[in-house]
Amino acid sequence: MESAIPKLLQCPRARARRVPDDYTPPYPAWCARHRQSVKQVVMAYFGVQSKGPDPQGFLSWIADEFRREGGPGHWDRARYSDEAGYDTVISIAYWDDPRTFDAWMDRPGFREWWESDARPSESLGYFREIIRPRIERFETLFSTPDKPEGVAVLAGAMSGELQEHAYWGGARDRIPLSQTDALEPAGRPMRRLADGRRIVVQPHGNLCLIRSGQDWTETTGDERRMYLSDMEPVLREGMNYLRDQGLPIGCYANRYMRIVDEQGRETEKSFGMSYFRGLSELERWAESHPTHVAIFGTFMRIVQQLNFQLKLRLYHEVTVAAADEQSFEYINCHDQTGMLRAAT
Numbered sequence: 602m603e604s605a606i607p608k609l610l611q612c613p614r615a616r617a618r619r620v621p622d623d624y625t626p627p628y629p630a631w632c633a634r635h636r637q638s639v640k641q642v643v644m645a646y647f648g649v650q651s652k653g654p655d656p657q658g659f660l661s662w663i664a665d666e667f668r669r670e671g672g673p674g675h676w677d678r679a680r681y682s683d684e685a686g687y688d689t690v691i692s693i694a695y696w697d698d699p700r701t702f703d704a705w706m707d708r709p710g711f712r713e714w715w716e717s718d719a720r721p722s723e724s725l726g727y728f729r730e731i732i733r734p735r736i737e738r739f740e741t742l743f744s745t746p747d748k749p750e751g752v753a754v755l756a757g758a759m760s761g762e763l764q765e766h767a768y769w770g771g772a773r774d775r776i777p778l779s780q781t782d783a784l785e786p787a788g789r790p791m792r793r794l795a796d797g798r799r800i801v802v803q804p805h806g807n808l809c810l811i812r813s814g815q816d817w818t819e820t821t822g823d824e825r826r827m828y829l830s831d832m833e834p835v836l837r838e839g840m841n842y843l844r845d846q847g848l849p850i851g852c853y854a855n856r857y858m859r860i861v862d863e864q865g866r867e868t869e870k871s872f873g874m875s876y877f878r879g880l881s882e883l884e885r886w887a888e889s890h891p892t893h894v895a896i897f898g899t900f901m902r903i904v905q906q907l908n909f910q911l912k913l914r915l916y917h918e919v920t921v922a923a924a925d926e927q928s929f930e931y932i933n934c935h936d937q938t939g940m941l942r943a944a945t
Contacts, residue, residue, distance in 0.1 A: 605632045605765045605775035610737055615781045619770035626767040628909055631746040632760045632775065633753035635697065635736060642752055643696040643733045644810075644920070645673070646874075650687040650726040650934060659725065662714070663692050664863060671705035675754035679858035679872065680865070684844050685935045687726070690865075691858065697755045699733050721798035726934035732810055732922050739920040740775035742766060744911070750814055750870075751918050769888045772919045773880055784921045786879040791853075791944035802929040802940040804922075808853075809880045813917040814872035820912045827903045828913055835899045839892035840873050847875075850890065851882030853943035876940065880921050 602625070604611065635642075647663050649656040660678070667676050673694035680690045696702040706712070714720075720727060741752065746759040753759075765774040773779045787806035794801045815836070817828050840857035847855055853876040860870040877883040887893050904911065929940045936942075 602764050603761045605740060605742075605760065605763050606777045606780070607634060609637055610777040612780055616779060616783065618765065618774045620765070620768055620774070624764060624768075626764065628767060629762045630766040631743045632763055633741045633743075633749060633756035634758045634760050635755070636757040639697045639736060639755075641697075641699050641733060641735045642739070642755065643694075643699055643702040643731065644752060644918075645694045645696070645702070645732075646691050646728075646730040647694070648689055648691040648728045648730070648939075650683065650689045650728075650938065651724075652687055654724045656688075656690055656725055659727065660690060660692065660865075666705075666711055667692070667694055669705070669708070671701050671708075673702075675751075677751075677860055678863065679856075679860045680867075681856050681858040683856070684937050687935065689856070690861075691856070693751075695752050695755055702733070720932050723933065726932065726938065728931040728934055728939060729928070730939055731928040732920055733926045733928075734920045734922050735926070737777035738922060738926070739918060740772060740777075741918045742772070742775065742916060744913075744915040748816070748914060750816070750916050751812055753916070753918070770884065772917075773884065776880075776919070776921060778921070784880050788924055791940060793941070793944045798933050800931045800934075800941060802931075802944045804924050804927040804929065804940070806924040807879055807921050808927060809877040809883050810875070810920045810922065811877070811883060811917060812872050812874050814870065814915065816870045816914040816916075817912075818869040819914070824903075824907055824912060827906070832899055832903060835895050836873075839896050842892045843873075843875055843886070847886075848942065850886060851878040852876070852886065853878060854939050876943075878943075880919075883919070 649659045667673055673696050676692060676694035678692045683689050765771050784807050789805060791805055792803045794803060817825060820828055837857060840855060843852045843855035855873060855875045857873050858871060860868045862868060931938055931941055
């Protein structure tokens with residue numbers, strides 16, 4: 602049993618964990634272990650939204666850009682239909698060196714395409730949402746140690762079995778900065794800076810981003826049936842609630858997405874991607890809101906029926922980003938896209 606917080610980032614706690622030192626979780630979980638040289642990562646979401654026009658030109662272009670020198674160490678792609686009925690495809694890329702990312706994005710070919718005056722006149726909407734948290738500002742969690750997803754693909758290894766999980770508040774306890782910081786939202790509310798059909802959103806500090814994924818590729822028999830008929834509909838209902846009604850409880854935006862391959866074919870992987878005003882808002886929804894209580898209760902019922910023997914793989918990454926670690930830009934996008942929904 603080991604702590605989710607690597608020894609290099611452990612320090613005397615000014616803020617107590619939610620569990621005692623002798624706590625033993627009821628089942629195992631693991632987290633990513635990044636190399637000691639990694640001080641900051643980049644999570645870059647490049648999206649395109651459409652009601653009819655074919656986005657394939659953009660999707661091919663961004664895939665080609667990812668393959669160029671300095672491109673991401675890992676990327677994947679996902680699709681969903683958003684709150685306004687737009688088909689949205691997001692290419693999600695990860696770097697473990699912000700300087701490499703900055704050099705990649707500042708290349709003339711990329712910069713000129715993105716900044717071109719032609720973009721606002723097109724019929725597609727484009728956006729980029731970039732989070733670049735320092736290593737002490739995010740955590741990961743996996744139900745199995747052998748198939749990393751998301752930012753964990755860049756990590757050098759997985760941990761041993763973790764202590765800080767399987768209780769409410771575990772995500773906070775796994776974030777190294779939580780040892781000394783309350784991680785509460787800071788600064789003025791989000792604001793829009795518009796230049797025609799280009800809008801940049803100025804963020805506030807300690808925004809919370811969660812990517813929480815499900816992989817049912819290897820499930821069979823009763824487990825597969827129960828996941829698809831019992832679990833997934835309840836999960837979808839909760840995700841739709843956050844998408845459509847989440848703003849009053851502090852969820853700025855939610856996307857329940859299906860991972861697709863480069864040809865656009867659906868895989869048997871999905872994830873919810875949510876922006877919350879802060880970690881406390883995410884915790885309150887997870888602990889007490891009826892939609893998440895239903896998700897958790899259904900999952901635990903299935904787990905117990907299967908005697909904790911699951912092929913279903915689950916994971917998440919939770920980030921609490923400082924204001925200077927966030928960047929949001931939208932071109933031609935409808936008014937409820939991403940951070941536009943929360944900014945004034």
